Amino acid sequence: MAEPLVELKQHLTEIDDLERALGVLAWDQRTNMPAGGASARSETLATLGGVVHERFTADETGRLLEAVRPLEEQLDHDGDDASLIRVARRDWEKQRRVPKELAEAWLREGSNAHAAWLEAREASRFDLFLPAFRRVHEIALRWAEYMEAGDSPYDAFLDEYEPGMRTSEVKAVFEVLRPALTEIVRSAGEPADDSFLEGDYPVETQKAFLEDVLGHFGFEDGTWRLDPTVHPFAIGIGRGDIRMTTRYRPDNLRALWAAMHEAGHGLTYQGLDPALDRTPLAGGPSLGLGESQSRTWENLVGRSLPFWRGFLPKLQQRFPQLGSVDLETWYRGINRVAPSLIRVNADEVTYSLHIILRFELEQQLVDGTLALEELPEAWNARMTEFLGVDVPDDAHGVLQDVHWTRAAYGYFPTYALGNVLSLQIWQHVRAAIPDLDAQIEAGEFGELYGWLARQLYRHGRKFTPTETLERAIGERTIDPQPYLEYLRGKVAGLAAV
Numbered sequence: 001m002a003e004p005l006v007e008l009k010q011h012l013t014e015i016d017d018l019e020r021a022l023g024v025l026a027w028d029q030r031t032n033m034p035a036g037g038a039s040a041r042s043e044t045l046a047t048l049g050g051v052v053h054e055r056f057t058a059d060e061t062g063r064l065l066e067a068v069r070p071l072e073e074q075l076d077h078d079g080d081d082a083s084l085i086r087v088a089r090r091d092w093e094k095q096r097r098v099p100k101e102l103a104e105a106w107l108r109e110g111s112n113a114h115a116a117w118l119e120a121r122e123a124s125r126f127d128l129f130l131p132a133f134r135r136v137h138e139i140a141l142r143w144a145e146y147m148e149a150g151d152s153p154y155d156a157f158l159d160e161y162e163p164g165m166r167t168s169e170v171k172a173v174f175e176v177l178r179p180a181l182t183e184i185v186r187s188a189g190e191p192a193d194d195s196f197l198e199g200d201y202p203v204e205t206q207k208a209f210l211e212d213v214l215g216h217f218g219f220e221d222g223t224w225r226l227d228p229t230v231h232p233f234a235i236g237i238g239r240g241d242i243r244m245t246t247r248y249r250p251d252n253l254r255a256l257w258a259a260m261h262e263a264g265h266g267l268t269y270q271g272l273d274p275a276l277d278r279t280p281l282a283g284g285p286s287l288g289l290g291e292s293q294s295r296t297w298e299n300l301v302g303r304s305l306p307f308w309r310g311f312l313p314k315l316q317q318r319f320p321q322l323g324s325v326d327l328e329t330w331y332r333g334i335n336r337v338a339p340s341l342i343r344v345n346a347d348e349v350t351y352s353l354h355i356i357l358r359f360e361l362e363q364q365l366v367d368g369t370l371a372l373e374e375l376p377e378a379w380n381a382r383m384t385e386f387l388g389v390d391v392p393d394d395a396h397g398v399l400q401d402v403h404w405t406r407a408a409y410g411y412f413p414t415y416a417l418g419n420v421l422s423l424q425i426w427q428h429v430r431a432a433i434p435d436l437d438a439q440i441e442a443g444e445f446g447e448l449y450g451w452l453a454r455q456l457y458r459h460g461r462k463f464t465p466t467e468t469l470e471r472a473i474g475e476r477t478i479d480p481q482p483y484l485e486y487l488r489g490k491v492a493g494l495a496a497v
Contacts, residue, residue: 291418
């Protein structure tokens with residue numbers, strides 16, 4: 001191996017290790033840290049984030065990238081080394097645009113905003129969150145000024161999560177989704193009874209059941225953990241250190257699907273080619289593709305009839321009060337189609353409507369046509385328009401999500417894109433594994449996980465999102481039709497169960 005490439009790899013590995021330390025601090029902030037630690041933690045995150053930014057954007061990184069340029073023509077485009085150079089150069093050129101002070105400020109104010117959001121959410125008062133939100137929002141807009149101008153002011157934010165995608169492309173997909181989803185909701189009829197999900201469900205028993213489920217999914221022993229948090233998330237510190245969370249409540253069972261959602265992220269971290277660990281390639285090509293897998297394991301597996309044929313008896317053993325709930329009633333209830341207030345609890349049909357709502361509001365925040373203080377009113381009006389529900393308070397409305405604590409504009413649309421991509425990929429999974437339903441019913445997920453790891457997970461960030469999708473299923477564009485066909489079929493099938 002040529003010496004400059006060895007030097008570049010070592011340099012990038014050290015930076016990646018620092019980023020992992022940031023990840024641990026952020027995970028701890030949202031799981032274990034006492035509230036009194038918020039101020040000090042924000043400063044620690046800002047300091048360490050500044051170090052990472054400074055080291056990566058330094059002239060030394062550029063020198064090393066220039067030194068390996070003559071090697072690139074000799075390297076296989078699909079190989080790890082060529083991909084490492086390509087991705088590191090793109091990241092370096094982009095991050096180098098941003099001053100260190102701005103990168104530090106975003107981390108600091110994002111951390112402060114998280115603490116303010118927790119307080120505001122508890123009190124259900126957006127005004128308590130507004131000052132901190134305003135600070136991080138203004139930093140985000142300043143950051144966007146350093147990015148390449150796109151067709152829309154929102155393009156810079158979207159590119160952070162969907163590299164190369166334009167706002168106009170997302171709009172084109174959502175313009176197909178919104179009317180179709182509205183029509184499917186109308187066709188669903190009277191919502192099924194899901195009252196059995198509410199009751200006395202001790203958290204420790206829920207946790208034990210979930211640990212059994214996640215073990216069946218294919219997580220390796222000693223490499224993962226599942227913790228409680230306010231807003232569920234997952235983070236991969238490394239292939240052997242996967243941290244997932246869910247929001248337990250002792251009076252309902254909805255944490256089950258939140259945990260399966262985060263398990264989908266965790267499995268993508270585990271499925272990474274070990275050779276890519278501790279490099280800039282140890283991540284996902286886009287959040288849309290990442291979300292496609294969280295939705296796959298949450299919905300296509302975790303809300304399926306075959307899954308619950310196998311796992312409902314196990315759940316009933318842990319919670320005897322469910323003994324009187326037969327499989328058909330359970331299946332209809334957990335797939336209940338009904339407009340609701342909370343995104344993370346939304347059914348498969350209405351979920352993407354929640355996302356389209358946020359996508360539209362974010363564009364207005366970014367282009368300045370919606371003032372921050374007007375956001376609750378705009379949110380409530382769109383909830384009535386999109387879903388026909390009235391928002392009773394801020395906690396059940398504009399304060400329900402954590403994303404705006406760090407002005408993570410562009411993140412929300414990836415959830416709906418993930419829904420669409422999950423079905424594009426699932427079609428190929430079914431073709432490759434003809435007896436998939438029987439395997440799921442038996443609690444055997446090895447072949448499913450193996451196919452996804454080979455076709456998708458192992459690549460990490462080696463390729464663009466489009467290239468990754470093409471390598472996985474031979475398709476380059478996002479097609480909403482398989483997703484809509486799935487939903488139409490499922491809604492019709494629910495009535496027949």
